[in-house]
Amino acid sequence: MRNEDRIKIGFLLFDGFPMACLTSVIEPLRAANEIAGQEAFCWSLLSERQQKVQSSAGVRFEAERSLADCKDIDILFLLSSPTSGFDNTTVGNGALRSLGRHGTVLGGISGGVFPLVRSGVMGGQPVSVHWCYEAAFLAEFPEVDSRSEVIVKTATRYTAAGAAAGFDLALHLIEDRLGGDVAHEVACWFQHPMMRGAGVRQQVPTTTAPETGDSLPPLVSRCVDLFASHMSDPISIAEAAQQMGVTPRQVERAFKQATGQSPSHYYRAMRMKAARQMVVYTKDPIADIAAAIGYGSVAPLVTHYRSAFGLSPSEDRRRINRFRVEGNAPLPSV
Secondary structure: OOOOOOEEEEEEEOOOOOHHHHHHHHHHHHHHHHHHOOOOEEEEEEEOOOOOEEOOOOOEEOOOEEHHHOOOOOEEEEEOOOOOOOOOHHHHHHHHHHHHHOOOEEEEEHHHHHHHHHOOOOOOOOEEOOHHHHHHHHHHOOOOOEEOEOEEEOOOEEEEOOHHHHHHHHHHHHHHHHOHHHHHHHHHHOOOOOOOOOOOEOOOOOOOOHHHOOOOOHHHHHHHHHHHOOOOOOOOHHHHHHHHOOOHHHHHHHHHHHHOOOHHHHHHHHHHHHHHHHHHHOOOOHHHHHHHOOOOOHHHHHHHHHHHHOOOHHHHHHHHHHHHHHHOOOOOOO
């Protein structure tokens, strides 16, 4: 990062970006400036050609600068949906690579990691991927070191999984520049309970019944982790039980008590969520998606998908694509 009095931050916006990811970074930086009584941080909004950009909520933003006009930026964050990209891919990706070579710290928040990685600037560095996009990210970038931590920060690349993680990342920037006391006061201004950092995993929703609380019992949690590691090569409940050192009956009983579901139904729901991410966020053929979650043919995927979501994968993709065309905003954007 350049050694200047002010840290200059740019937000490169793409159509469909989530507004919360923008405000969650800017607001704590603004508060830090006020608390410290100095302009420690300044920021600007950019788009590829300085064109207007529409957020996922339909609110339009005026870009102050174009991507070509940000060579003085210290940190550049990409904010987008997973399907966003440059109109001129060659020029846009080249501009990002040039900025990276000349000392600009590059980052992505939530879906912004997709165009960031597509540009080729990550060079084997790890990436924080929001759980909502995990399956789609792995399908597109199987070789990338994707992680479930809320923040993944190296010397030259910053990535964060969602708006709240973006707030945490801003607090880290404030702490580095102005000290822990200012960062703590900023957190208190916004009633942000804690500053999460490297190694903190994302909170992921489960299909537990409401009365069971937020956490799963250890046996169920370990089985869920095992299921997650066997999405493309599903294992049987008996095999899972053997690896846990218990009987299949104990696994069945634990899942019923904790989630109200059998382990096989819970496992299938996990696979369907992964399939839907790939249906919505990739252009992969349905047959490839079926194979990616362990089905030998499309037919059982279609049956289970329709049971889970009320329509087939192809129908779901057409519905989402129709919304994108009519509303110019991919869903969901987090």
